[in-house]
Amino acid sequence: IQESNPMRTINDEIFVYVTKKQKEIDELKKLELFRREFLADVSHEFKTPIFAAQGFIHTLLDGAMEDENVRERFLRKAAKNLDSLDVLVKDLLVLSQMETGDIKMNTAPMDIRLLTHNIFSRLENIAHSREVTLKVKPEDMPEVWVLADMDRIEQVMLNLIENAIKYGKEGGKVVVQFTETKKYIDVAVRDNGPGIPHEHLNRIFERFYRVDKSRSKDIGGTGLGLAIVKHILNAHHTKIAVMSKPDKGTTFSFKLEKAFVHHALENQTEEAL
Numbered sequence: 001i002q003e004s005n006p007m008r009t010i011n012d013e014i015f016v017y018v019t020k021k022q023k024e025i026d027e028l029k030k031l032e033l034f035r036r037e038f039l040a041d042v043s044h045e046f047k048t049p050i051f052a053a054q055g056f057i058h059t060l061l062d063g064a065m066e067d068e069n070v071r072e073r074f075l076r077k078a079a080k081n082l083d084s085l086d087v088l089v090k091d092l093l094v095l096s097q098m099e100t101g102d103i104k105m106n107t108a109p110m111d112i113r114l115l116t117h118n119i120f121s122r123l124e125n126i127a128h129s130r131e132v133t134l135k136v137k138p139e140d141m142p143e144v145w146v147l148a149d150m151d152r153i154e155q156v157m158l159n160l161i162e163n164a165i166k167y168g169k170e171g172g173k174v175v176v177q178f179t180e181t182k183k184y185i186d187v188a189v190r191d192n193g194p195g196i197p198h199e200h201l202n203r204i205f206e207r208f209y210r211v212d213k214s215r216s217k218d219i220g221g222t223g224l225g226l227a228i229v230k231h232i233l234n235a236h237h238t239k240i241a242v243m244s245k246p247d248k249g250t251t252f253s254f255k256l257e258k259a260f261v262h263h264a265l266e267n268q269t270e271e272a273l
């Protein structure tokens, strides 16, 4: 039996300790870098609508107010920029709560099909303005029950469906499809729009990442929608997947734990009895 060498043991322990500390320092450096980048991004995103609103208001105060047409137009533009600032602040708040894990999840059975129909009603105007048809499939599944936090999943569905309408094809179709497996419900939001170029696909979930910056800002996007979606689904222990084909369309999908599913057929039999 070899005698243990006390110096060697101490050296080993020091080595383990230093490696551990080095890892902690690296982790802190990464966090600090993330924090600095985040602050820089946020300040940049704030600047655009603030500068624009300021510009319109100052021009009005400097005399443009005399012209009634200009007055109305500039005031509307200033208001639009302040509205986007408001959306940005709200999105940032949600994202920061999700990122710090500062969020209480209220998981309970919910009907995601009913929720989808409510979201369709909320988005009716924007769908109408782009002549987009909204559909839920399969048609003969009247209720789809999942175990999830309803408010959070509402945000996920709203972001995905709104994106599909905004970035999909004008005059196109947006389909929300539910597929039942043994334990899960697969949810897919599909459009037949121009798609997302391959090289952008794994970056669209990063905060403030946009494929076409000017187009996204024109439509009123904050660049935070998909980052929020990713965090909410993470908190549900599930993941978002994306598939996209140029000129064919894009599908975002994820799965949620099933609560129970009530079928049209079962309903009819019950009633018949």
Ligand code: ADP
Pocket (backbone or CB within 6 Å): 159, 163, 164, 167, 168, 191, 193, 194, 195, 196, 204, 209, 210, 211, 212, 216, 217, 220, 221, 222, 223, 224, 225, 226, 227, 250
């Ligand atoms: P935004 O507020 O800009 O919409 P998101 O995080 O929701 O931010 O989306 C990030 C980017 O991903 C969008 O700017 C857009 O370029 C792209 N994108 C999202 N959904 C779709 C879609 N269904 N079809 C094409 N591009 C999309």
